[in-house]
Amino acid sequence: MGKGFFHVPTAVNEPIKDYAPGSSEREEVLEQYRSYFNGSVDVPLYIGSEEIKTGNTKPMSPPHDHKHIVGQYHVAEKAHVTKAIDNCLASRSAWADLTWEQRAAVFLKAAELIAGPYRAKINAATMIAQSKNIYQAEIDAACELIDFLRFNVEYMSQIYDEQPESAKGIWNRVEYRPLEGFIYAITPFNFTAIAGNLPASAAMMGNVVVWKPSDSQVFSAKVIVDIFKEAGLPDGVINVVYGDPVMITETVLASPDFAGIHFTGSTHVFKELWKQIGNNIHTYKTYPKIVGETGGKDFIIAHPTAKPQQVATAIVRGSFEYQGQKCSAASRVYLPKSLSKEILESVKKDIASFKKPGSPEDMSNFITAVIHEGSFDKLAKYIDQAKTDENAEIIAGGNYDKSKGYFIEPTVILTTDPKYTTMETELFGPVVTIYVYEDKDWSETLKLVDTTSEYALTGAILATDRYAIDEATLALQNCAGNFYINDKPTGAVVGQQPFGGARASGTNDKAGSAQNLLRWVSPRLIKETFVTPTDYRYPFLG
Numbered sequence: 118m119g120k121g122f123f124h125v126p127t128a129v130n131e132p133i134k135d136y137a138p139g140s141s142e143r144e145e146v147l148e149q150y151r152s153y154f155n156g157s158v159d160v161p162l163y164i165g166s167e168e169i170k171t172g173n174t175k176p177m178s179p180p181h182d183h184k185h186i187v188g189q190y191h192v193a194e195k196a197h198v199t200k201a202i203d204n205c206l207a208s209r210s211a212w213a214d215l216t217w218e219q220r221a222a223v224f225l226k227a228a229e230l231i232a233g234p235y236r237a238k239i240n241a242a243t244m245i246a247q248s249k250n251i252y253q254a255e256i257d258a259a260c261e262l263i264d265f266l267r268f269n270v271e272y273m274s275q276i277y278d279e280q281p282e283s284a285k286g287i288w289n290r291v292e293y294r295p296l297e298g299f300i301y302a303i304t305p306f307n308f309t310a311i312a313g314n315l316p317a318s319a320a321m322m323g324n325v326v327v328w329k330p331s332d333s334q335v336f337s338a339k340v341i342v343d344i345f346k347e348a349g350l351p352d353g354v355i356n357v358v359y360g361d362p363v364m365i366t367e368t369v370l371a372s373p374d375f376a377g378i379h380f381t382g383s384t385h386v387f388k389e390l391w392k393q394i395g396n397n398i399h400t401y402k403t404y405p406k407i408v409g410e411t412g413g414k415d416f417i418i419a420h421p422t423a424k425p426q427q428v429a430t431a432i433v434r435g436s437f438e439y440q441g442q443k444c445s446a447a448s449r450v451y452l453p454k455s456l457s458k459e460i461l462e463s464v465k466k467d468i469a470s471f472k473k474p475g476s477p478e479d480m481s482n483f484i485t486a487v488i489h490e491g492s493f494d495k496l497a498k499y500i501d502q503a504k505t506d507e508n509a510e511i512i513a514g515g516n517y518d519k520s521k522g523y524f525i526e527p528t529v530i531l532t533t534d535p536k537y538t539t540m541e542t543e544l545f546g547p548v549v550t551i552y553v554y555e556d557k558d559w560s561e562t563l564k565l566v567d568t569t570s571e572y573a574l575t576g577a578i579l580a581t582d583r584y585a586i587d588e589a590t591l592a593l594q595n596c597a598g599n600f601y602i603n604d605k606p607t608g609a610v611v612g613q614q615p616f617g618g619a620r621a622s623g624t625n626d627k628a629g630s631a632q633n634l635l636r637w638v639s640p641r642l643i644k645e646t647f648v649t650p651t652d653y654r655y656p657f658l659g
């Protein structure tokens with residue numbers, strides 16, 4: 118604490134720009150997109166004050182134009198990972214002991230840089246690296262990352278303000294120490310905001326970090342690094358390495374100073390990480406904090422009293438925005454027979470109105486490419502299987518083409534088997550599977566929703582009957598960490614709907630909340646006694 122109880126600026130959600138034709142923001146982002154697309158960036162490792170070019174490089178290409186190269190990034194060897202850890206530890210005490218308002222100022226400045234001079238850059242980089250259309254880039258890379266930074270600063274100050282009672286003659290105080298060691302942040306491809314937030318939230322609380330972005334997101338990760346540097350984040354606080362995830366992770370988790378992991382990605386990877394940490398437990402100086410937000414098989418269930426057009430819109434937006442590559446995307450849907458025909462007709466009509474998937478540079482494209490060839494091939498395999506399986510039928514989409522970009526048509530599978538493979542398995546693409554239930558089986562269908570998948574991330578119920586809403590809210594209480602009533606299951610906003618799920622979907626530490634930040638501190642209670650006793654005898658002994 119400095120010399121005052123400082124109040125941070127009240128956090129407000131960053132307004133979303135609409136990028137309408139002719140607007141200056143649209144022109145600016147398109148100009149930046151073309152400049153990046155026609156340029157060639159060389160992305161180094163960022164370790165301490167050094168930008169290291171190892172010479173062992175990998176090319177970067179937009180998923181919607183995979184033969185086109187927009188630059189390269191340098192791959193770390195084991196020695197670089199060790200160097201990143203050493204730099205963390207060398208930087209730790211200066212950063213951990215810096216007064217909190219100085220740390221807050223760095224991240225508040227980063228938020229303002231994104232809102233202003235870096236907005237077009239971070240959006241254009243996200244359009245190129247992750248094939249987001251401009252609206253999806255704006256709500257993620259610009260707005261959500263700004264919100265994470267602003268709201269977390271506010272939560273941080275609330276945490277510091279949380280203090281114990283003090284009885285007469287003593288003063289109790291708690292200080293929220295950073296963890297003793299360093300944090301390892303591993304981030305997924307699908308949200309630039311998550312990529313920025315996982316290292317930043319731990320660093321904000323005074324920790325030092327080794328950050329490993331996804332190979333598919335390095336292009337936009339570089340812009341995040343540029344922003345943190347310009348915001349004045351000291352060298353060595355966040356050290357960035359890319360390359361073989363297994364080698365990097367083994368090296369990091371072998372360090373006795375490893376103090377916590379902040380992971381977002383798939384369930385099987387997280388389970389492996391947990392196992393490795395368990396195997397190394399005797400190595401560590403402190404019990405590591407383990408935070409992971411992982412996979413989902415998110416649902417929509419409509420009650421017979423739902424409004425068909427609302428259900429159709431929830432399905433189309435919830436399943437296909439960003440090509441279904443949101444962890445919250447709806448991918449299994451339960452419709453009552455009485456409404457199913459009208460809802461399905463409407464969904465098919467909406468899908469028919471989409472243009473064929475294409476580049477985000479053409480702003481009339483709602484759907485662009487999926488992230489990489491591995492994802493494309495997996496999705497194509499499930500689509501082909503649905504074409505031949507007797508208990509499944511493709512009622513919309515079903516085509517794919519990877520000759521230029523990894524394009525998968527938004528696809529709807531109708532199944533007669535509520536446990537059909539695509540009702541259970543996370544596909545992470547623009548494919549939704551629908552099961553039609555008999556209206557009288559509503560309560561049974563709620564049980565099906567609860568027991569069909571190992572995940573519990575997001576889910577939505579649409580109904581107008583209050584008793585049905587109440588019944589579903591109770592019956593589905595453990596199968597979604599974010600539960601939506603009469604809305605789509607996507608689009609959580611920082612500060613409004615803290616995000617995360619349980620079961621195989623993660624540790625539910627709610628990104629963008631005080632709960633998450635508390636994982637990155639180790640409180641120290643300090644009791645000070647003003648008149649210290651001088652005789653051991655208590656009165657009862659007399």
Ligand code: NAD
Binds near residue numbers: 303411
């Ligand atoms: P991924 O698991 O393939 O990769 C995530 C990160 O883990 C990347 O940085 C990757 O390089 C790294 N990684 C991969 N294999 C590893 C290994 N063996 N050891 C250590 N690190 C390894 O996930 P992805 O494809 O980038 O992202 C999609 C997944 O993330 C989906 O399952 C999605 O549901 C999930 N996700 C969840 C949330 C959430 O909040 N619950 C948010 C976004 C994404």
